[in-house]
Amino acid sequence: MAKRVAIVGTGQTFHKSHRPDVNGQELINEAVRAALADSGLKMDDIDAVIIGNMDHFEGINYVDCWSVDGSGATMKPIFKITTGGTTGCTIAIGGYHLVASGAFDRVLVIGWEKNSESDTSGAITTAFDPVWDRLVFAGAISGLAAEAQAYMARYGATDKDGARVSVRDRKHALNNPHAQLRKEVTLDEVLASPMLADPIHLLDVCPRTDGACAVIMASEDVAEKICKSPDWIWGTGNRHPYAYLGDADYGRLTSMKRASTEIFKKAGIKEPRKQINVIELYQPYSFAGIIWIEDMGIVEPGKGAEYIGSGATDMGGELPINPSGGVISCNPIGATGLIRCAEAAMQVMGKAEGRQVPDVNFAVSTGFGGCWWTDMVLHGKKKPNY
């Protein structure tokens, strides 16, 4: 029988476009220290470490080895996991598995990236098949633009519908001192910003960021001794659907549908829109804010734009999405998924300060990878009844 697992502390850097004042190891250390302080633990209390990023952004492999001074993993078990854009969420799932297995009681999970150190689109392209997929591929934006075009052709959405999502997330970021971009944008500003790849404008997409995030997970045997009201992990899901870029069903995120269906069934969530109180969605561009909540089962296919436009996902609405400002406001890629997890945990623990959603019982955090992958975590205030 697996142990129940809770998040007992989180830490983040103050994310910026460029941090020349720290190298990777020092950046990682900032997040680790913050998470230890938040949980009241010392590095000696940590039994194992999981770390992840996307090596090709820095061109340096094996962060599990070269960062041990900063990560605190010297002479401890450390495991590296990297799954592209989903990395930050996959390391959270990996931490959950380690603790649930009973092998370790307290696991430190670290995601980080220094995206300032290379050309992000060029580096992402190296994640794709050199023979078949690289000729025309242009990093994340090209694939996302193709998704948006397919969705618009199928459901009749417009670029204004996408822009509304950017307006929401950039407004929410004003409440988050850790976010990189903290300046409101208007619908007109989004639509007037340079066209990168039709229909995606500059202000529809995420920036690139230097930043790190750390999360501490503990087993049910020790969690409540560390933290009076921890964030309990109710379920995790992880779906990778295809081999080549052309294999995907453009306009639908099948992996999100599969992962969310599995988790909600396990937790007995029948009406996610009513039972989930907040979502931290790994949403690298605006249109995903419409499309992927349909795949998550929040609204019917084709109804996402109307739901977003109603204000239901704004702070104070029925189901706030991305109180942190989301990925459009901040994107240190290997940390991004773990920031979603940490922000969801903070919402459940009542530690989200100026971006707190009241009375959070269930929260969802997700990870997305450019290959149409979904990783997902369901967080809850109560200890799972299974």
Place this chain on the structure above:
Amino acid sequence: MAEKEYIVIESGEAAQPFDYAVGMHGSKFFTELRDNKKLMGVRCPKCKMVYIPPRGVCGPCFEEMKDFVEVGPGGVIGTYTILRFAFIDPETGQQKPVPYGYGFIKLDGADTLFQHYIDIVDEKKIKVGARVEAVFADERKGTIRDILYFRVID
């Protein structure tokens, strides 16, 4: 006291060439493309899906695939975008020339989409569902560039 100075070290010119094996299925595709201007897919014996690029295993069925079938060279645009921003192309180390049409082509007879350039001489014609055909290079070497691009024929 002077402002702190933070040093950033550039890697300088760096190159790391690779030699990629394309396997039995890839070799079949590229020899047919080079010698006969034919596009070959492969069919799963179980679910009957026709895959392009051809590959050894159908992922969902986990079945071995050997049944090659010719697909295209005509098809329709499954989805697309027009790239308008410049970035470093890791294939060349240079800025990629923009704008260019980026297509996912649903080739006749195939069930998956095939990525390639779309000619954007007339942008208004580029739409999901528009009919296209492959334009081949005169001198073909057995690479994906033996197709120059797809053009709209509607």
